[in-house]
Amino acid sequence: MSEIITYGDYQNLFNLFKSIYPLSNELKVAIVNNSEVIEVNKKVKLLSVGERSHTIYFVVKGAARVYYLNKEGKETNTWFLFENELLISVYSFYTGNPSFEYIETLEDCKLIAVKREKLDEMYLKYMEFNFSGRKLTEFYHMRNEIQANDLRMYSAKERYEHLVERNPALFQRVSLGHIASYLGISQETLSRIRKQK
Amino acid sequence: MSEIITYGDYQNLFNLFKSIYPLSNELKVAIVNNSEVIEVNKKVKLLSVGERSHTIYFVVKGAARVYYLNKEGKETNTWFLFENELLISVYSFYTGNPSFEYIETLEDCKLIAVKREKLDEMYLKYMEFNFSGRKLTEFYHMRNEIQANDLRMYSAKERYEHLVERNPALFQRVSLGHIASYLGISQETLSRIRKQK
DNA sequence: ATAATTTTTTGACTTTTGTCAAAAGTTGGG
């Protein structure tokens, strides 16, 4: 019988994988050996515009955002990520092209960092790892689809109300200025919407 | 040496997979045995609101759209799919929950249809199939992300201009009424934007 | 605690986009 291995910071990541497909001890060891646990202060950029993204992060503790600058130089947040979520610049990480967006921590973070090179090695060596990778990608894809639909289908006010309903905790951890651009509206409009209710 | 198998309608689908990961003859045969080539007239619904999506389609020939009805009962198109693209209702197919959107053909279509049950069997039996599935999901995920960013970041006019630039062919095959809701604007606004230029 | 910084709100005004109704243009069968 194989020993039960618990790697502290990796426990939640392993649980996530295990909930999708059985995780062998060999693959667990590979994941640990091919990754790094890092601590990053808040307001630190993990990726800047023009850089190529080589790393995917799993958030053990903390929060981060993905954003870019529009033509007028204003920040537009596209994603907020918290504990037990995967943090990447989708476009740059998948294509290897220079990023048009930033990744920045919102709070002090503990992250598990995996280089794309190592990840690709694991995907080739442990074919069943692609099963989990596929399922996780499907899940994030779905979240994206819902996000795009909301932007098309609903007014500023409705989008705000849905967000409050679906993710009230977000408002505890992220400033309204950040949330406004995520909702695709100006900060002033968000402030007025909140007053109305 | 193994025979070269060419299955007519499957050729482009196989080429797509082959461009991602080597495709064994065994898997080719499984794909053919677990799918169906169907012909569907235009304006036919492949999925309706409330139904659970059990099928993923590969478009051999023709065009289709994914859309839903907003509160006022107006159609909002979220996606147009053409030759060599995969056609699904992301939410319903991935979760198995009832769909909130419709899939409808825009032209007479030839499609390769795969039931989720069969697809899942293949994902379990041929682990390397998950490699291709993962890569394809990553690609569609990326397209989605770009779409959501465009909706947040750009004005109606800019979104129109980007679409003309990136996908001029779309305007040859899809009516402006359909394209308007895809861009998240009213048909009248689209008409006025086009006149300006 | 206080000053400095950052975030949020408010007011006045402008711009963008939507709505409704009708006209014009286009397309496809019979």
Add this chain to the structure above:
DNA sequence: CCCAACTTTTGACAAAAGTCAAAAAATTAT
């Protein structure tokens, strides 16, 4: 070739959301 159905455009007006500037409130550092 012509009618019916559908698509696109136009006009007048309304509603939604943005902008700029400043005030108020909250947070952080000293």
